Amino acid sequence: MAISPSTLALSVLVAAAFIGIYKFLQILLRPFTSPLRNLPGPPNPSFIYGNTRQLARDGFSDTIRAWIDKYGHVLHYKLFLNYEHVVITDSRALHHILTQPDIFGKSGRVSPLLGKGLLAAQGEQHRNQRHVMNPAFGPAQIRELTGVFLEKSLQLRDVWMSQIEQNDDAVPINATDGLSKMTLDVIGLTGFNYEFDALNPHGKPNELNEAFSMIFAQGDDKRGSRTFRNLLGLYVPRLRQFLTRRNTSLSNAHQIMRRIGAQLIEEKKREILEATASHGPNTVPSRQDVRGRDLLSLLIRANMAKDIPESQRMSDEDILAQVPTFLVAGHETTSTATTWCLYALTQAPAVQQKLREELLSVGTDTPNMEELNALPYLDAVIAETLRLHSPVPQTARLAKQDDVVPLGKPFVDKKGCMQECVRVKKGTFTIIPIMAINQSKDIWGEDADEFRPERWDKLPEGAANIPGVWGHILTFLGGPRACIGFRFSLVEMKALVFTLVRAFEFTLAVPADDIIAKSVVVRRPYLRGDPKKGVQMPLIMRPVCA
Numbered sequence: 083m084a085i086s087p088s089t090l091a092l093s094v095l096v097a098a099a100f101i102g103i104y105k106f107l108q109i110l111l112r113p114f115t116s117p118l119r120n121l122p123g124p125p126n127p128s129f130i131y132g133n134t135r136q137l138a139r140d141g142f143s144d145t146i147r148a149w150i151d152k153y154g155h156v157l158h159y160k161l162f163l164n165y166e167h168v169v170i171t172d173s174r175a176l177h178h179i180l181t182q183p184d185i186f187g188k189s190g191r192v193s194p195l196l197g198k199g200l201l202a203a204q205g206e207q208h209r210n211q212r213h214v215m216n217p218a219f220g221p222a223q224i225r226e227l228t229g230v231f232l233e234k235s236l237q238l239r240d241v242w243m244s245q246i247e248q249n250d251d252a253v254p255i256n257a258t259d260g261l262s263k264m265t266l267d268v269i270g271l272t273g274f275n276y277e278f279d280a281l282n283p284h285g286k287p288n289e290l291n292e293a294f295s296m297i298f299a300q301g302d303d304k305r306g307s308r309t310f311r312n313l314l315g316l317y318v319p320r321l322r323q324f325l326t327r328r329n330t331s332l333s334n335a336h337q338i339m340r341r342i343g344a345q346l347i348e349e350k351k352r353e354i355l356e357a358t359a360s361h362g363p364n365t366v367p368s369r370q371d372v373r374g375r376d377l378l379s380l381l382i383r384a385n386m387a388k389d390i391p392e393s394q395r396m397s398d399e400d401i402l403a404q405v406p407t408f409l410v411a412g413h414e415t416t417s418t419a420t421t422w423c424l425y426a427l428t429q430a431p432a433v434q435q436k437l438r439e440e441l442l443s444v445g446t447d448t449p450n451m452e453e454l455n456a457l458p459y460l461d462a463v464i465a466e467t468l469r470l471h472s473p474v475p476q477t478a479r480l481a482k483q484d485d486v487v488p489l490g491k492p493f494v495d496k497k498g499c500m501q502e503c504v505r506v507k508k509g510t511f512t513i514i515p516i517m518a519i520n521q522s523k524d525i526w527g528e529d530a531d532e533f534r535p536e537r538w539d540k541l542p543e544g545a546a547n548i549p550g551v552w553g554h555i556l557t558f559l560g561g562p563r564a565c566i567g568f569r570f571s572l573v574e575m576k577a578l579v580f581t582l583v584r585a586f587e588f589t590l591a592v593p594a595d596d597i598i599a600k601s602v603v604v605r606r607p608y609l610r611g612d613p614k615k616g617v618q619m620p621l622i623m624r625p626v627c628a
């Protein structure tokens with residue numbers, strides 16, 4: 083018997099309606115079925131919006147932080163339609179989550195440009211990429227890049243010096259601006275031997291920079307709704323594609339980015355093949371040969387090395403995706419951290435003075451990596467900055483299967499029962515509040531909110547249990563998906579602070595209360611009275627007398 087098209091259409095409709103009702107019931111019943119239902123947490127003010135309005139109003143990281151103070155080290159809250167997130171700050175639980183990326187994976191979709199890059203890749207693809215890329219970020223390679231970090235720091239120093247000479251040293255300078263240009267120039271040169279020339283005041287507008295800013299501009303929200311949309315997109319991955327508005331200039335920007343990336347890769351491959359051709363036909367460089375100025379060349383060479391099995395090689399698409407990945411991961415993070423460092427130094431003049439004395443004792447403007455790393459107070463100042471002003475205030479992981487997360491310290495649930503673990507279902511979103519953990523009074527003591535580099539002379543015991551890849555803080559996260567660029571950014575920050583604090587005395591141009599922090603992905607400074615002006619850090623700089 084033939085089924086008429088209208089019967090077919092009707093059955094499809096009925097089936098869809100049933101699925102719809104089923105889904106709706108699931109959503110409605112979530113508060114009674116979810117294994118997270120008895121976790122402590124804020125009350126749910128609205129079935130539709132959950133806690134999202136408060137998160138958007140008071141800022142995501144600050145709200146989470148306040149909830150941790152109030153509800154403890156395990157809590158949950160609601161987003162739209164009873165969709166819930168869990169927040170955990172327990173060290174043992176974090177270790178469990180961060181060391182098992184196949185159970186707690188990265189969440190959902192990102193910009194298609196990053197899709198195959200290291201930040202977004204998952205599973206086997208991620209492991210292979212990490213394997214090929216790790217050596218490029220090792221100490222030996224970072225040592226080679228130190229010269230570029232210093233060269234660009236000195237260029238920034240000269241730019242600021244001439245700004246002071248043109249105006250007056252009482253005119254505030256927006257430190258964010260120079261620092262952000264500096265780190266862009268550095269990631270261009272060290273990442274793929276590309277000259278953005280952003281620090282050059284007479285430089286031309288740069289095509290790649292413009293394309294990049296267009297695609298990844300974050301935070302400069304003129305209206306709250308942008309933050310709100312970004313927040314939603316970030317934390318409810320499935321909504322993201324509907325929230326990101328696309329238009330032609332955006333897709334043009336994508337094309338420009340791809341074209342330049344592909345061109346860079348093409349050139350490097352040619353260079354490498356030409357260089358190795360001189361060794362005779364059919365030779366491919368071995369991993370020992372891998373020495374180059376920029377990370378991308380190194381990566382391509384390492385990927386071509388004969389000791390990497392075919393199955394573990396990266397495709398051209400994978401390599402191409404690393405160009406925007408380096409820009410996203412390595413540019414604003416480092417410049418923001420350095421901006422907060424200068425801010426912290428203006429609030430602690432004695433620290434600034436002590437640091438300057440240590441730095442001025444070095445006899446050269448261009449120390450090497452070992453010489454920079456041998457400055458103990460500089461090290462402590464950078465560590466303390468990264469603890470107190472973690473540029474990435476939180477991240478998240480999505481459970482790919484049901485799991486039981488063990489806790490170091492039990493918690494009391496809403497029914498008054500002691501719980502030694504947290505049961506999560508597949509699809510549960512776990513927030514890792516990096517900043518709140520960095521500043522936890524449980525770990526760092528009562529003065530956890532203060533900028534006090536001296537604390538690094540003798541670390542508290544609790545800090546040793548934090549599963550971070552560096553320095554007992556979670557700023558660079560931990561486990562197999564920790565920041566691959568942490569050594570890179572530590573030395574870059576040291577080069578900047580070394581050069582700038584030797585050259586200038588910094589004071590804040592506005593009262594400290596006027597500086598507020600807002601974040602979408604990276605936590606950046608704004609003026610309380612004038613957030614519409616965008617990110618800024620107005621500093622008065624006075625040249626240090628020789």
Ligand code: HEM
Pocket residue numbers: 200201202212407408411412413415416419472473474477478557558559562563564565566567568570571
């Ligand atoms: C102060 C500066 C920096 C901070 C605070 C920082 C922080 C982080 C954090 C928290 C993650 C983990 C993100 C997550 O999984 O949710 C991460 C990953 C990553 N970072 Fe950084 N980062 C910094 C600088 C850099 C630099 C300079 C580079 C590159 C040149 C870089 C490259 C990456 C990459 C490629 C990943 C992905 C690693 C993976 O998933 O295997 N980062 N970073």
Ligand SMILES: *[C@@H]1O[C@H](CO)[C@@H](O)[C@H](O)[C@H]1NC(C)=O
Pocket residue numbers: 256258259260262615616617618619
């Ligand atoms: C400060 O510099 C940042 C980064 O270049 C820029 O986005 C911002 O608009 C500047 N703020 C002001 C007030 O000039």
Ligand SMILES: *[C@@H]1O[C@H](CO)[C@@H](O)[C@H](O)[C@H]1NC(C)=O
Pocket residue numbers: 329330331332
């Ligand atoms: C596309 O988006 C950019 C930035 O978001 C905006 O400046 C531009 O006006 C938009 N163009 C159109 C045609 O909507």
Ligand SMILES: CC(=O)N[C@H]1CO[C@H](CO)[C@@H](O)[C@@H]1O
Pocket residue numbers: 422470471472475517521530531532599605
């Ligand atoms: C950047 C950042 O995380 N800043 C916050 C650090 O914590 C103090 C209080 O502990 C806040 O005042 C900062 O805004």
